[in-house]
Every structure is written in structure tokens, then in C-alpha cells.
Amino acid sequence: MDKKISIIGAGAVGASVAQVLAIKNIADISIFDIVEGVAEGKALDIQEGAPHFGFDCKLQGFCTQDPKEYANLKGSDVIVVTAGLARRPGMSRDDLLVKNIGIMKDVGEQIKKYSPDSIIVAVTNPADIMAYALQKASGISPERIIGLGGSLDSSRFRTFLAEALNVSVRDVNAFVIGGHGDDMVPFIHYSSVSGIPISDLLSEEKIQEIIKRTRFGGGEILNLYKTGTAFYAPSISISVMVESVVNDQHRVIPCAAYLTGKHAENYKVSNAFIGVPIKIGKNGVEEIYDLKFSEADAKEWMKSVESVKKNNKLADDYFASH
Known part of the structure; x- marks a missing residue:
């Protein structure tokens, strides 16, 4: 080949x-x-x-x-x-x-x-x-x-939403942005089932329950496995990203991308990798899409941003001393 x-x-x-x-x-x-x-x-x-x-x-x-x-x-x-x-x-x-x-x-x-x-x-x-x-x-x-981040987190989010609604996961359109950690941000007002908003189909209590499960999805599997962490869902999520590069598919997937310029201004973080919706092709990140935040979304997003910035500082310190 x-x-x-x-x-x-x-x-x-x-x-x-x-x-x-x-x-x-x-x-x-x-x-x-x-x-x-x-x-x-x-x-x-x-x-x-x-x-x-x-x-x-x-x-x-x-x-x-x-x-x-x-x-x-x-x-x-x-x-x-x-x-x-x-x-x-x-x-x-x-x-x-x-x-x-x-x-x-x-x-x-x-x-x-x-x-x-x-x-x-x-x-x-x-x-x-x-x-x-x-x-x-x-x-x-x-x-x-x-x-990797949103590709896997969004797959988990869609799975849990489909399960709660008893619908095909193929009809669930939802995604997760932010850091790949406990401060990830499932975006509710961009989530739907065949165009029907999730908020019209599930109670706020149920939505929050699913968000919590999504944030700790990896930990849930870790606690079940005892000796290891998830690998089936991650491998499939990774393969979709890789295939979009190799075959130049231009898939739009939430993944960790480097933010500068107007995107840094929109997302309130600069010179950092963090999960946002991107178009993936043969050149890697070919486009970054800016989102509109509600007040509640913005609060959750900034928690994720601060976590990523803190860890980037640790990385900077490590490189400075090695």
C-alpha cells in the first residue's frame, strides 16, 4: 500500500x-x-x-x-x-x-x-x-x-443518550468539548435526535445524570476492569480520526486542537490544545469551528480551560528543567 x-x-x-x-x-x-x-x-x-x-x-x-x-x-x-x-x-x-x-x-x-x-x-x-x-x-x-478527547467522549455521550431514549445511536447528534478529563463539557444545546433538541426529550435531571456518567465514563470502566482501563471504544474513536487523515475525508469531530488568533479569542484560551469541533483531513486540523456559549456553558468551559492551562504550566516547567 x-x-x-x-x-x-x-x-x-x-x-x-x-x-x-x-x-x-x-x-x-x-x-x-x-x-x-x-x-x-x-x-x-x-x-x-x-x-x-x-x-x-x-x-x-x-x-x-x-x-x-x-x-x-x-x-x-x-x-x-x-x-x-x-x-x-x-x-x-x-x-x-x-x-x-x-x-x-x-x-x-x-x-x-x-x-x-x-x-x-x-x-x-x-x-x-x-x-x-x-x-x-x-x-x-x-x-x-x-x-484524542472529544472523539471518545462524544461517542460515550451519544451512547448514553441513545440508551436513555431507546433510539438508534445513529440518529443521536451530540458532542463534548474541553479537556479530556473530569472537566469536559457536554454541549446540550447542540445535541439532538434527528434534529429534535435533547432538552425537548429528556428532563434536566436525566440530562445531568448522563453528563455526569459521560465525564466519568473512563473511570466507570476502570472500576469494572479493576486492572486496566478502556481500550475498545478509544481504539474505534482513534481509528475514525486516523481514517479521516489517510483518506482525506474532512470529518468534523471534536478533538484537541491548538488554539490561536480568533479561535483563541472565542474560546478564551491561547497557545493550548483543547477539545473543540474541527475538520480533519490529510493536512491534520484543516478548520476549527467556533461555538456560541450560553452563560451556563461558558462557566463549565472556563473550568476546563483553567485545568488545561494549569497542566500546560507543568509541561512548560518540565521542559524548562530537562
Whole structure:
């Protein structure tokens, strides 16, 4: 194939992303992991399922204990970064921050060295801050870096709304913006079922219940799994973002994007990655859409902004001292 996707991190999320993208058959896939044999084994395992799904893409795995193996990033159209420490029960996304920033620094430097023209999809938690760290480490233009967040959070929100209304999830149009954390902002007045506003279909009490469940959706799964966090829904949400880049689909998806200029003025935050509706194509973030905030929305949004700004400051301090 003439397209290439690289996935850095062969844990549950990275491997699931590789499998979903292999089934989509849109590009050859390279998987990287620091643990010997893991990336190689998972690439082979997925490849052996090709006859049943009929995909012709090729998968390869590489162990990055030898940093020279990062040379196999060359020619990547998209690089998905899932490497990092996993969240454990009782640990918030922000608890992971400093250690995962260090990992992003190392990964970003390798991307800069071997594949600086790639589009980067940041997945490692908290994804908006990790996108910021990857940009600082790699020096890649911010519009070529997209953070997971709203793509997954919106999928959860739509799922819970469809469940509450007993309707097909395909008819639910809803999205979540803000940081990928406990201060995310589900946007009610932009949410509908086949054009019918959610507020006409559900009580305010039920809507708030669903918002709360959405905000802690990852934690709910974490508490059920006990030893690991979600990976099926994240991998599908990531694959949609990647496919929109590889096939230049121009999908409009809420994801973490870098805000400057008029968008920074509208969203009241500058020089930061945060979840907003964007158009995704072969060049990465091809358009950012400004939203109108109600008074209640604006209050929730600014809480999310302050959280992201605080964590960006931690990232800045880390880079200044390393």
C-alpha cells in the first residue's frame, strides 16, 4: 500500500487501534513498543487474521529498546502515540501527567528525527496536554497534531443518550468539548435526535445524570476492569480520526486542537490544545469551528480551560528543567 500508519505503544489501546485500522485496510501499519517481542507478536497475531477479513495491508512490529528502531517511522502518514503509563484505580488522568510528559518528550524527539512530516494523533492521557508536550518536543506545526478527547467522549455521550431514549445511536447528534478529563463539557444545546433538541426529550435531571456518567465514563470502566482501563471504544474513536487523515475525508469531530488568533479569542484560551469541533483531513486540523456559549456553558468551559492551562504550566516547567 502507498499509505503508512505508525503506532507507538503496543498496549491494549495501541494493539486495538492496529487491529481496527487493519480491518479498515487503508494503510500498512508499523507498531512500536519498548518491551521486547510485544509489538512484533501483536503485529503477527493481527496479520494472521487477514484471510478472514480480507485485508491486504502489511503489519510489522519493532522493539524500541534500541532507539535506532525508530528509524522505521520514516514515511509515516500518521503516527498514533499511545505510549505511556496506564491509569490505575484511584488515579486521575492528571496524576499521570509528569511521567507521561517525559515519555512524550522522548517520543517527540524521535518523531522529529525520523518522520517530521507526519500527522500526529496524541492518545496518551491526558491527551490534550500530551499533544502540547509532543508539539514542544517535536517542533511540528501545531495544526499537524490532534489530541484524542472529544472523539471518545462524544461517542460515550451519544451512547448514553441513545440508551436513555431507546433510539438508534445513529440518529443521536451530540458532542463534548474541553479537556479530556473530569472537566469536559457536554454541549446540550447542540445535541439532538434527528434534529429534535435533547432538552425537548429528556428532563434536566436525566440530562445531568448522563453528563455526569459521560465525564466519568473512563473511570466507570476502570472500576469494572479493576486492572486496566478502556481500550475498545478509544481504539474505534482513534481509528475514525486516523481514517479521516489517510483518506482525506474532512470529518468534523471534536478533538484537541491548538488554539490561536480568533479561535483563541472565542474560546478564551491561547497557545493550548483543547477539545473543540474541527475538520480533519490529510493536512491534520484543516478548520476549527467556533461555538456560541450560553452563560451556563461558558462557566463549565472556563473550568476546563483553567485545568488545561494549569497542566500546560507543568509541561512548560518540565521542559524548562530537562
